[in-house]
Amino acid sequence: MPVSMSKKILNSCLVCLMLVLCDLNAIAVASGPDCSRPFTLALHEHGLLYSADTNTGIDKDFADELIRRSGCKVNVNVMPRARIWQLIESGALDFSLSGIATAERNRFASFAWYFSNKYYLLVRKDANVKQLSDLDHKDRFQLGVIRSFRYGESANRLVDKLQSANRVSQANGLAPLYQTLFLNHIQGMIIEPFDTPVLEEKKLHTITNLIEFNDPSVPHGLIMSKKSLAASEQKKWRDLVNSMRSDGTVRRIFEKYFTSDIAAAMTDFQSPQ
């Protein structure tokens, strides 16, 4: 076969391939979420996830990018976490971010995972708690938690145990917990990696220790209300989130707030099925 002939065939093949790829792209756009109605998305104030004071944060950036990619109109609001779960369950709210699954929540919400992290117990140094087992002997230890928050298995166990002993102070946001921890009204609280930069800001890092819970990393994701979104739509939104993960967008958002190794540790994880 002459060389010119081979080139012609190769060129034809390339043209065909480009056409096919264009078609695939067209199909992908066509299979995006149904934007026939405006959606609602709620943020909650939580360290680097979102700060209402500056209207910035990981979840804000993630939401902006997700909304942009979906092409839908999404009204973003800020609410306490407990209220968010309540509205997700009722179907009055479509989305929220950084949610973790529990058996109860799986009943009314589905998730599209985009990061994973461990939980830490932040304790005052003067509480003399070096490890989790020390808490068994601390009868006056008071834990601060955010209402409706769940964590990893052993952290949940600790919260439930202290709750039944009336040794848990609830809040609807992190800010008062930092304040009460500083004032020694509570001696500990459970935090996540994106809360740690706040410790310095709140001058808590000098008076506290961090103890890691011996649980595997817990995946966090986009929360979708099963009541307001059909399963097929949930899948489309999940695909969007996965595309944000696979093309490195999520990683880049996290790198804005963390060093690249921490960002990598949080965003490289195996999605649960």
Next chain:
Amino acid sequence: MTRIRPFILPLLILIAMLCATWLVWNHERQNTSNQIRSQFDFLLRETVSRVEQRMASYEQMLRGVQGLFTTTEVMERNSFRDYISSLQLDSNFSGIQAIGVIEWVPEVRKSAHVAAMQRLGAANYAIKPGGQREVYTPIVQFEPYIGSNFALSGLDQWPDQVRRLAMEKARDSGKPAISSMLRFSADKEADAQTGFIMYLPIYTKGQQHDSVLTRRTYLTGWVFAIFHMHDLMASLYGEQLPGLSLAIYDGVEPSASALLYSSVEGGITNQPSAITSNEYLVVAGRSWMLSMSTLDDFDKRFGHNSKSLIVIAGTSLSLVLAMLAWLLASGRARAMRLATTMTSELHKKIEEYEVVQALMLKAEEALVESNRKLESLSATDGLTGIANRRRFDEVLAKEYSRHTRSGAELSLILLDIDCFKAFNDCYGHIVGDECLRQIAQVIADCATRTTDLAARYGGEEFVCILPETDLIAAVAIAERIRSEIIARAIPHGGSSVADYVTASLGVVTARCSANNSSLAILSQVDELLYRAKSLGRNRVEYQFFETLSSLD
């Protein structure tokens, strides 16, 4: 030990039952406590949720006012008034004292601002307090335009640090922000009201405000709402909290100076038994502490009073069961005691009975002995000791009958002491009696067979029954008697026969038959005695009994 034993089982039952009662009571107590606790948690959550919801609705309402200024200018007084009026803020929103607008006025625009305000109809408008400052934030509009609110017109908010901090926060975040606690003493009411102000920023129309810098650059003012906390809490949906006291503090410390609201006059005083819980709220960027505490009647309202019922019923049941057990245990013991007593009494009675029986036996034996003696006495001759006449008659009648049946020969010997009257006369009756005794002894010694009977027939006459004895043997016995009397040689001076006592004897041997009688035999032997006497005494006359006529 024996005394204690009946108490052991009841005591064990009592302890076991009391333990069971305690277990049930404790279980119920924990149940009740858990129920009260979960009820309390539920009410706390509900209360927090109600406050959050109420604040969210106020925020939303204020966003509406904010939204108004995305279409109109800050200075358009009528649109603002109409808008507020169309909101129809009825008693559901009674917490709001005033809704207003603040304009951001840098020093350079101050005089233009005042002139514009005056041009719009507020003839006496001035920024209060007076003086020169870099920036002014006067209240330019407010509703309702009545009463104490008049004082708000032109009031610069910036010099007040509390207000300024909240305004700055709203400006920089673009979101609602509330001030820390304020006391509104400007009201004409005697008591100062606690409350707060909520601010929302207004930015220049058509300008982006997505960063702190742009927000600061394009700020034109704020909309705000003044809230009185008590009225706000009164406007919450839902029932008043039963049996609970509620306090809300500004910030996270429960100090009296930060007390925004208290459902109890003078703040909450915690009772020792009360359940207390604090919950922290972030309301429009500000932390509040909500403190809820149970009052006395909370337990009565939600706790079941079955604890005391269990204690009373359980204790009573325990006591009753223990009592029953004691009755059963001691009943047996008492029955045993009674049985033992009865048995010992019975033994005693038996012993007494045996003693009496022995005595009776003895008495009976004595009686038999007496009877025997009496019988013996009645058959014995008192003087001589041998059988008497009565005995002789009985034996003779018996022997006669017996011999009649057997056909054997029956012999009789009749003896009379010769000249015994003379003996008595000679020697006296005492010696006479002795003589009679000796003679009786001789007769008894000669009639030695057990069936033989020697008897005193009367006076100095003796008789001898010799059963189954023929005439020869009978005569031999009679002769031996006569010889033995002589051999005794009892002196008899008055005898006509010899110097010693002698006797005459008659002997008869009979074959008894129903045709004859013992009397006939007696009669014949008497005849033979008479014959011996008449033939000289000291001799034996004998004859075989046949008939009386044959004797003649």
